[in-house]
Amino acid sequence: AQKITQTQPGMFVQEKEAVTLDCTYDTSDQSYGLFWYKQPSSGEMIFLIYQGSYDEQNATEGRYSLNFQKARKSANLVISASQLGDSAMYFCAMSSPFSGGYNKLIFGAGTRLAVHP
Amino acid sequence: ETGVTQTPRHLVMGMTNKKSLKCEQHLGHNAMYWYKQSAKKPLELMFVYNFKEQTENNSVPSRFSPECPNSSHLFLHLHTLQPEDSALYLCASSQDPVSDGVLQYFGAGTRLSVL
Numbered sequence: 746a747q748k749i750t751q752t753q754p755g756m757f758v759q760e761k762e763a764v765t766l767d768c769t770y771d772t773s774d775q776s777y778g779l780f781w782y783k784q785p786s787s788g789e790m791i792f793l794i795y796q797g798s799y800d801e802q803n804a805t806e807g808r809y810s811l812n813f814q815k816a817r818k819s820a821n822l823v824i825s826a827s828q829l830g831d832s833a834m835y836f837c838a839m840s841s842p843f844s845g846g847y848n849k850l851i852f853g854a855g856t857r858l859a860v861h862p
Numbered sequence: 863e864t865g866v867t868q869t870p871r872h873l874v875m876g877m878t879n880k881k882s883l884k885c886e887q888h889l890g891h892n893a894m895y896w897y898k899q900s901a902k903k904p905l906e907l908m909f910v911y912n913f914k915e916q917t918e919n920n921s922v923p924s925r926f927s928p929e930c931p932n933s934s935h936l937f938l939h940l941h942t943l944q945p946e947d948s949a950l951y952l953c954a955s956s957q958d959p960v961s962d963g964v965l966q967y968f969g970a971g972t973r974l975s976v977l
Binding site for chain 1: 895903905918954959963964
């Protein structure tokens with residue numbers, strides 16, 4: 746069964762430092778997508794970055810990069826130059842097929858990141 | 863502003879009440895989703911609608927009743943809920959639910975408390 750594991754319930758980082766949030770996944774599918782979302786205290790899930798399983802290059806979006814290691818089934822999020830506004834919950838998710846040829850997102854339990862000044 | 867609006871943002875209801883959650887997307891998407899986010903649990907997919915047709919019901923109790931009158935609007939009708947149904951209910955939309963890389967855009971959620 747498809748599963749996403751985020752082993753870090755909480756992380757602390759100093760402002761302007763880099764931080765890595767861990768994500769491992771389990772799937773038997775050959776084609777899948779990996780996503781990271783940010784959820785501030787307001788509740789909204791904000792898309793950060795996407796990596797396709799066949800993409801050879803690691804995805805980058807501004808200060809966000811995804812360290813994709815397919816053989817290890819890991820998709821860690823790296824945030825460079827942390828800012829106070831980065832304090833939030835971060836969720837790793839994977840697209841997974843369900844009935845009728847559609848895909849759904851399976852989410853991990855999340856990591857709460859606190860950025861200290 | 864993500865283009866997905868949920869109302870109300872907060873809702874407190876008794877177990878015998880009937881209420882509805884509303885979601886509206888302004889992105890021209892064809893698929894809409896309801897998720898439940900309980901404390902200390904991963905997001906759980908509840909329902910998926912594609913072109914107004916329900917394509918997924920993830921074993922959700924019948925006290926939750928979705929309605930999708932058109933591709934832009936999605937409702938979740940609630941009746942005789944239990945305290946364990948207290949959670950953040952998130953709505954999302956996407957262009958289509960087929961592609962591996964399909965991006966879902968989320969609303970800010972409705973925080974529901976059942977007394």
